[in-house]
Amino acid sequence: MRWTPRYDIEAVRAIYTLPRGVAGEVTEAIKNLLTDPQPPGSERVPGRDQTFQIQVQGHRVEYELMAEQQILKILFIE
Secondary structure (H helix, E strand, O other): OOOEEEEOHHHHHHHHHOOHHHHHHHHHHHHHHOOOOOOOOOEEOOOOOOEEEEEEOOEEEEEEEEHHHOEEEEEEEO
């Protein structure tokens, strides 16, 4: 099953502020989420049922799984 990515505007802005190498690794990690949305090391965000986070090069990527539409929404990167 493959998920469709959607990006919150804040996440898009954050990618452009990251150093080039880190931005590439974050982008690659997001691509991997499309086939495995809950990889080892992912954590559920407390108080939000379908929201998860992963760590990439010291940056947190938070995303929401919208199962009915098969959408993986990137909420923000910090």
